């Protein structure tokens with residue numbers, strides 16, 4: 063059975079509010095799956111259901127084709143929204159404690175903890191109480207805690223929030239190393255630029271329903287408009303009168319435009335060349351922010 067974490071038709075209410083409705087998606091081994099949605103869309107609730115912290119009203123979560131057991135979940139790594147480490151304990155002690163709790167030998171815990179502390183550039187601070195670390199370093203410690211027992215599956219709620227760009231790259235490196243070992247990684251994030259750069263697969267949720275799911279590149283193709291960008295020497299104002307062209311943005315020597323169905327992009331290129339040198343011309347792929355706006359409207 064392939065290594066897939068699968069959510070099948072998950073429903074959950076709180077009082078009379080339907081918070082998740084028929085939520086179905088896959089998190090595939092060796093791939094980073096970005097989980098995006100506005101505040102209150104249902105990301106944390108979905109993740110809690112995966113981890114068994116919360117029960118669904120209906121639907122089920124399977125791992126490698128079988129319903130999840132407590133034993134399976136013990137081999138998962140979870141970074142909850144409410145961060146769960148002890149403020150007064152040192153980072154190293156917490157990692158040791160958590161690793162041992164998951165059944166690792168003392169030697170294995172030491173090796174994993176040292177490796178993670180090094181990777182996450184926490185080595186110097188490893189013996190300080192968590193509360194004395196900067197917020198960014200506390201966040202790195204939370205990530206180390208989710209990884210210390212070599213989890214089979216990783217579920218991370220907003221792992222990049224509060225990290226500076228350099229720290230984001232450090233954490234990305236650590237997570238990429240896990241996916242390279244075949245671990246499926248699900249992470250939620252509000253930072254669409256980070257998700258766009260990082261994820262292989264995307265799940266977009268709004269109001270408790272999945273609006274789009276699939277590979278990032280597949281979704282880009284699916285939502286691609288016949289949109290082009292042109293840069294020339296001189297002015298692009300003549301595009302206003304070009305048949306089939308509908309301008310999206312025009313700024314002197316640069317323009318972005320949509321082409322009507324049946325209009326020939328090469329005709330526009332020839333028209334540009336007849337006026338002078340063309341510096342660049344080509345289709346524009348939609349950004350994740352554009353896809354997100356489109357599917358959550």
Ligand SMILES: Nc1ncnc2c1ncn2[C@@H]1O[C@H](COP(=O)(O)OP(=O)(O)OP(=O)(O)O)[C@@H](O)[C@H]1O
Pocket residue numbers: 076081099100101102103104105106107108143
């Ligand atoms: N224990 C609870 N009791 C009642 N309502 C809840 C509970 N937990 C979550 N909700 C509601 O469920 C909805 C989904 O919340 P959830 O935390 O899953 O969203 P989210 O996508 O993670 O949002 P955010 O990005 O703000 O963390 C929200 O409207 C929230 O108020």
